[in-house]
Amino acid sequence: MMFKLQPAQITHMNNIMWLFREARKWHMEMNVSQWPLFELDRVLEDIDQGRLLVLMKDQHVVGGVTLTETDPLIWTDNTPAFYIHRLVVARYLKGQDIGSVIVDLVEQRAITSGKSVLRLDCWANNDRLKRYYERIGFRKIRDLAMGEAPSLPAHYRNSTTTLFERQCDEARTPRQSVSYAGTWGYASPFF
Ligand SMILES: CC(C)(COP(=O)(O)OP(=O)(O)OC[C@H]1O[C@@H](n2cnc3c(N)ncnc32)[C@H](O)[C@@H]1OP(=O)(O)O)[C@@H](O)C(=O)NCCC(=O)NCCS
Numbered sequence: 372m373m374f375k376l377q378p379a380q381i382t383h384m385n386n387i388m389w390l391f392r393e394a395r396k397w398h399m400e401m402n403v404s405q406w407p408l409f410e411l412d413r414v415l416e417d418i419d420q421g422r423l424l425v426l427m428k429d430q431h432v433v434g435g436v437t438l439t440e441t442d443p444l445i446w447t448d449n450t451p452a453f454y455i456h457r458l459v460v461a462r463y464l465k466g467q468d469i470g471s472v473i474v475d476l477v478e479q480r481a482i483t484s485g486k487s488v489l490r491l492d493c494w495a496n497n498d499r500l501k502r503y504y505e506r507i508g509f510r511k512i513r514d515l516a517m518g519e520a521p522s523l524p525a526h527y528r529n530s531t532t533t534l535f536e537r538q539c540d541e542a543r544t545p546r547q548s549v550s551y552a553g554t555w556g557y558a559s560p561f562f
Pocket of ligand 1: 403458466494
């Protein structure tokens with residue numbers, strides 16, 4: 372399979388919102404209370420700032436990820452890192468670890484941007500998702516109880532989140548279950 376990870380354009384907006392809605396519906400079916408309905412304005416801002424990347428397969432948007440270079444509400448040290456948010460893959464592609472394709476492509480870019488680690492966090496009580504992150508090379512750093520500061524997104528308030536990190540590794544080979552060739556797209560304002 373051939374994938375390309377590239378900064379989202381405004382023309383991808385409907386597709387990416389559809390993926391977020393599909394994931395949220397699936398969360399509800401699993402009784403996992405996780406994602407809110409992401410606000411259009413926030414997603415538009417992510418596109419505008421070059422933070423939202425889309426995974427393209429044959430001209431179709433099949434996944435996405437939102438990347439930042441800091442995440443000060445959760446991580447307070449200054450290790451050079453990319454912070455992974457809102458990782459999503461179309462449900463029809465489930466079971467092939469295509470999320471790890473996104474993570475691997477982000478890792479390649481992280482290395483050329485001088486980052487040493489990839490970081491993310493997820494709900495501490497979601498064991499299945501945590502097992503997945505461990506399977507694709509992340510290790511648990513610690514649990515963090517979130518307070519109720521108004522600066523926190525509503526869905527984080529009073530929750531406990533688990534922090535994960537993966538060391539960037541130039542020699543990493545793609546996971547065996549996923550045979551792919553991946554490329555980065557054009558330059559974005561963010562990078
Ligand atoms: C996370 C994600 C990108 C991984 O994509 P992928 O590499 O193609 O892998 P899959 O979709 O096959 O999922 C891998 C495993 O993680 C589990 N998983 C994924 N998201 C999950 C979630 N939100 N809650 C619980 N389990 C989840 C899957 O059920 C599967 O478990 P299994 O191996 O026990 O069957 C994709 O599952 C997804 O889009 N999930 C919904 C959005 C989401 O929850 N993102 C993470 C936000 S922190």
